[in-house]
Amino acid sequence: MSEFKLTSVEEMEAATARLLETAEKVGADTWQLRVKRQTPHCKFGETGVCCRLCSMGPCRVTPKAPRGICGCDVHGIVGRNFLNFTAGGSATHSDHGREICHTLHKAAPDGNYKIKDPEKLIRIAKEWGIETEGRDIYDLAKEVSETGLLEYGKPFGTQRFLKRAPKHTQEIWAREEIEPRAIDREVSTALHMTHMGCSSKSEALIRQSLRCGLSDGWGGSMMGTEFSDVLFGTPKEVDTEANLGVMEVENVNIVVHGHDPSLSEMICEVADSPEMIAKAKAVGAKGITISGVCCTSNEVAMRRGIPMAGNFLQQENVVLTGACEAIVVDVQCIFPALGPLSKCFHTKFITTSPIAQMPDSDFVRFNSSTAGENAKKIVELAIDNFKNRKPELVHIPNIKQKATVGYSFEEIVHKLDGVTNSIVDKTGTTMPLVDCVKSGVLRGAVAMVGCNNPKIRPDAAHIELMKKLIANDIILVVSGCSAQAAAKAGLMDKRAKDLCGAGLKRVCELADIPPVLHMGSCVDISRMMVLASEIAKDSGWNISQIPLVGCAPEWMSEKAVSIGNYVVATGIDTYLGVEPYATGSEEVDQLLKGGLRDWVEAAYTVESDIDKLGDLMIEAIENKRTALGI
Numbered sequence: 001m002s003e004f005k006l007t008s009v010e011e012m013e014a015a016t017a018r019l020l021e022t023a024e025k026v027g028a029d030t031w032q033l034r035v036k037r038q039t040p041h042c043k044f045g046e047t048g049v050c051c052r053l054c055s056m057g058p059c060r061v062t063p064k065a066p067r068g069i070c071g072c073d074v075h076g077i078v079g080r081n082f083l084n085f086t087a088g089g090s091a092t093h094s095d096h097g098r099e100i101c102h103t104l105h106k107a108a109p110d111g112n113y114k115i116k117d118p119e120k121l122i123r124i125a126k127e128w129g130i131e132t133e134g135r136d137i138y139d140l141a142k143e144v145s146e147t148g149l150l151e152y153g154k155p156f157g158t159q160r161f162l163k164r165a166p167k168h169t170q171e172i173w174a175r176e177e178i179e180p181r182a183i184d185r186e187v188s189t190a191l192h193m194t195h196m197g198c199s200s201k202s203e204a205l206i207r208q209s210l211r212c213g214l215s216d217g218w219g220g221s222m223m224g225t226e227f228s229d230v231l232f233g234t235p236k237e238v239d240t241e242a243n244l245g246v247m248e249v250e251n252v253n254i255v256v257h258g259h260d261p262s263l264s265e266m267i268c269e270v271a272d273s274p275e276m277i278a279k280a281k282a283v284g285a286k287g288i289t290i291s292g293v294c295c296t297s298n299e300v301a302m303r304r305g306i307p308m309a310g311n312f313l314q315q316e317n318v319v320l321t322g323a324c325e326a327i328v329v330d331v332q333c334i335f336p337a338l339g340p341l342s343k344c345f346h347t348k349f350i351t352t353s354p355i356a357q358m359p360d361s362d363f364v365r366f367n368s369s370t371a372g373e374n375a376k377k378i379v380e381l382a383i384d385n386f387k388n389r390k391p392e393l394v395h396i397p398n399i400k401q402k403a404t405v406g407y408s409f410e411e412i413v414h415k416l417d418g419v420t421n422s423i424v425d426k427t428g429t430t431m432p433l434v435d436c437v438k439s440g441v442l443r444g445a446v447a448m449v450g451c452n453n454p455k456i457r458p459d460a461a462h463i464e465l466m467k468k469l470i471a472n473d474i475i476l477v478v479s480g481c482s483a484q485a486a487a488k489a490g491l492m493d494k495r496a497k498d499l500c501g502a503g504l505k506r507v508c509e510l511a512d513i514p515p516v517l518h519m520g521s522c523v524d525i526s527r528m529m530v531l532a533s534e535i536a537k538d539s540g541w542n543i544s545q546i547p548l549v550g551c552a553p554e555w556m557s558e559k560a561v562s563i564g565n566y567v568v569a570t571g572i573d574t575y576l577g578v579e580p581y582a583t584g585s586e587e588v589d590q591l592l593k594g595g596l597r598d599w600v601e602a603a604y605t606v607e608s609d610i611d612k613l614g615d616l617m618i619e620a621i622e623n624k625r626t627a628l629g630i
């Protein structure tokens, strides 16, 4: 085996710079150019003080004009904007979860979608009080998915999955009146509250932001994760690779991008068939390479070991290689720029969802009853396109790292069993992890998630923070584009244990894991909620007492704010590298960065100096240890 060395951010930037030369040659527009044209950003927008919720406006608050025309003050305007932003994120994640419920409903023994993890389905059915004895598994899937779909609009009660949380957390949610009811209701209530002439009290708006976030994390996202596992298998440890070098010059390259595994799973399935491979060979390719971008990539990497071409701000790079026959997208985080960009190359930009339709794309409507045919059509389009490559534009950066991924909650528990050496049987629990934290072998954990954002040097914050934390014996659970940053750097290679402090290194050796554990896509942050809950139950600590913090150093999307809200509302202090648009109101800002602690025992910290952000997290973890007396 060759010597292990991390890929530096500089090396990644050099690879990008080379691709940008191609962009210039073909006259392509790239995000790097658009950032320049958009800078500086609008200060009113950035601080959240602009309101355009009615046509008397837009109103923007300044010292000279402290209220909108309706009389709303800055706290109301900033609070409403924050709630609106959250509602957008919650709706998006939850609608993804709903699609998965529908896919599960369509599962059939002879259909496009089958059930790969029946045990998990039975476990959820029992959890929800659904009769399982003697039932046909597909019949059960129908009832469970229908029950799941009702979680979106049921007239009474609260989310079923809330019962997974420790008692103390459930009591907080009840006390603070933030238990999410039906998922769609929380989004509707949010939009109702922000309508002209409704709520303008910042406290009420932030409270609903938490509730709406919780309906995502403990509702829609959690169903998205759980039912994806039922359909496509609960992730287990699997080896893969990451960064642009996973694309293969002699193969037909299909890049899957977006979020919903129903599409990408089917593409992988079809592309693997002897029929398609023969077709690829017939056009002069050696085979077919599927790789991924963004969370869809995480989904298929976690379950199939499909390589990850890159994360959010690398999506244009895959086209710039000149070797991408098709970039196939479903929903979320897809740059509309891919349309015009693909026109500068031979690449087919294939949109598939009515929810994400874009100009300059080929629309192949994807639908769960015709999924097999749709996927076949897409793969064939890509194969036929191989001959249209322009050889003079082809350049795939020779840059990739090995990664071991697939750490679902179930897999983490399974791996932890390897660490157990006590007389008392602790298998099947998080106790080995708790013991390591108690003894100080591990100082704690950070859940690092989220996107890239050009406001932060791409990937640098993720990677530098991870390096710093593991050197301090802090283990990482990661998801989304943060996970891909880690994988590209090499931090998911088990050999990265050598970069850890002595304690974490020992844990990695005993459990045979890398120090940075890939837990999946953005909806899979629900896995982290389950992990935190189980640690709390096993240890007897409250979630807020666990030496654990959340972090999104390069976040950008509405979904990220929804996530932040449910992570904080679950009792986990959360550290951001980019300000949410809320600094324009001292009241809202102080609530988010401190006041929330009185409600849910956790709050936000925002720090754009990344090194300082790392220090603050380490300090918080150490403080939690001191408070526990460990």
Ligand code: XCC
Binding pocket: 259, 294, 295, 312, 332, 333, 449, 450, 451, 452, 479, 480, 481, 482, 521, 522, 556, 557, 559, 560
């Ligand atoms: Fe999107 Fe989920 Fe953000 Fe990446 S991390 S840019 S939301 S793909 Ni979730």
Ligand code: SF4
Binding pocket: 051, 052, 053, 054, 055, 056, 057, 058, 059, 067, 068, 069, 070, 071, 072, 077, 196, 197
């Ligand atoms: Fe202006 Fe009030 Fe209308 Fe907002 S709701 S645009 S602050 S008048």
